[in-house]
Amino acid sequence: DTGVSQDPRHKITKRGQNVTFRCDPISEHNRLYWYRQTLGQGPEFLTYFQNEAQLEKSRLLSDRFSAERPKGSFSTLEIQRTEQGDSAMYLCASSSSTVNTEAFFGQGTRLTVV
Amino acid sequence: GQQLNQSPQSMFIQEGEDVSMNCTSSSIFNTWLWYKQDPGEGPVLLIALYKAGELTSNGRLTAQFGITRKDSFLNISASIPSDVGIYFCARRPPNFGNEKLTFGTGTRLTIIP
Numbered sequence: 001d002t003g004v005s006q007d008p009r010h011k012i013t014k015r016g017q018n019v020t021f022r023c024d025p026i027s028e029h030n031r032l033y034w035y036r037q038t039l040g041q042g043p044e045f046l047t048y049f050q051n052e053a054q055l056e057k058s059r060l061l062s063d064r065f066s067a068e069r070p071k072g073s074f075s076t077l078e079i080q081r082t083e084q085g086d087s088a089m090y091l092c093a094s095s096s097s098t099v100n101t102e103a104f105f106g107q108g109t110r111l112t113v114v
Numbered sequence: 115g116q117q118l119n120q121s122p123q124s125m126f127i128q129e130g131e132d133v134s135m136n137c138t139s140s141s142i143f144n145t146w147l148w149y150k151q152d153p154g155e156g157p158v159l160l161i162a163l164y165k166a167g168e169l170t171s172n173g174r175l176t177a178q179f180g181i182t183r184k185d186s187f188l189n190i191s192a193s194i195p196s197d198v199g200i201y202f203c204a205r206r207p208p209n210f211g212n213e214k215l216t217f218g219t220g221t222r223l224t225i226i227p
């Protein structure tokens with residue numbers, strides 16, 4: 001499978017714990033995005049990388065959230081001191097600026113904070 | 115928050131019927147995208163539109179980029195059970211280099227047996 005891969009698919013955590021999600025983009029894609037989707041809503045943009053540089057962050061990304069893409073390949077999204085309001089589907093997408101593709105999404109990580 | 119108005123919010127149809135949904139915005143954009151999302155999965159790109167008036171088909175799906183550049187519609191002909199899911203429109207801001215997508219709230223399609 002050469003699509004966008006996310007791990008884990010599901011995560012249940014207690015409030016106050018830290019969680020980390022991983023995204024592996026399509027191998028030749030240099031752009032990587034994180035979105036969050038709550039029930040009944042469309043995905044909302046969180047942040048975007050071109051290679052290893054984080055170029056834009058949404059105001060939705062509070063201080064408890066941090067994303068990295070250290071080598072310009074896979075990315076991690078960490079949420080510290082999780083709150084119940086963080087429960088959502090976290091989606092990763094990737095695209096290429098050199099061949100001008102639209103974003104392809106992974107299957108997402110469903111986070112439930114109890 | 116969301117700036118795209120998508121309608122209808124939900125549709126209940128019988129297999130074989132045609133479906134039409136649309137998306138409107140108060141602002142002009144250069145790109146309209148249509149995605150489909152199955153339960154527990156990520157969105158899958160169906161059709162991308164880049165020019166006002168553009169009409170593009172993908173199998174039984176047809177989408178158009180409105181002349182005013184503020185709206186788009188998606189039609190599905192002769193619906194089948196695997197068409198069930200949530201359909202999202204999305205747009206990219208016009209400023210060059212900004213890749214952030216804004217999604218509509220979705221149209222949930224249900225096929226009644």
